[in-house]
Amino acid sequence: xxxxxxxxxxxxxxxxxxxxxxHEMTFxxxxxxxxxxxxxxxxxxxxxxxxxxxxxxxxxxxxxxxxIIAATNDxxxxxxxxxxxxxxxxxxxxxxxxxx
Numbered sequence: 561x562x563x564x565x566x567x568x569x570x571x572x573x574x575x576x577x578x579x580x581x582x583h584e585m586t587f588x589x590x591x592x593x594x595x596x597x598x599x600x601x602x603x604x605x606x607x608x609x610x611x612x613x614x615x616x617x618x619x620x621x622x623x624x625x626x627x628i629i630a631a632t633n634d635x636x637x638x639x640x641x642x643x644x645x646x647x648x649x650x651x652x653x654x655x656x657x658x659x660x
Contacts, residue, residue: 571650578646585642589634591627598631604639606632 582602590597595615599608615624 575647575650578650582639582643582646587635587638587642589631589638591631591634592623596624596627596631598628598635600635600639602639602643604636606635 585602586599586607587601588597588599592615595612597608597610598606600606609628611624611628615627617623
């Protein structure tokens with residue numbers, strides 16, 4: 561039992577380290593051939609949005625909004641996928657629904 565507790569503590573430390581690494585990572589996604597770029601960190605916080613002035617058309621605001629949404633959704637999916645990949649290693653074979 562004591563050995564199992566040590567293993568669990570070791571695994572918990574590894575999980576915390578992996579989570580810290582994720583939080584420090586930066587993810588980027590673009591839309592419209594690079595006209596809109598969105599960056600986020602591993603905490604799913606949007607850290608930067610760059611919009612090429614060529615895509616700013618007052619007569620077509622809907623297109624700009626769509627590009628921002630597409631880039632934002634893509635960058636958040638990247639964060640989710642990386643989180644699942646990194647943190648999933650700790651739950652492999654454990655059948656724990658809702659964990660990462």
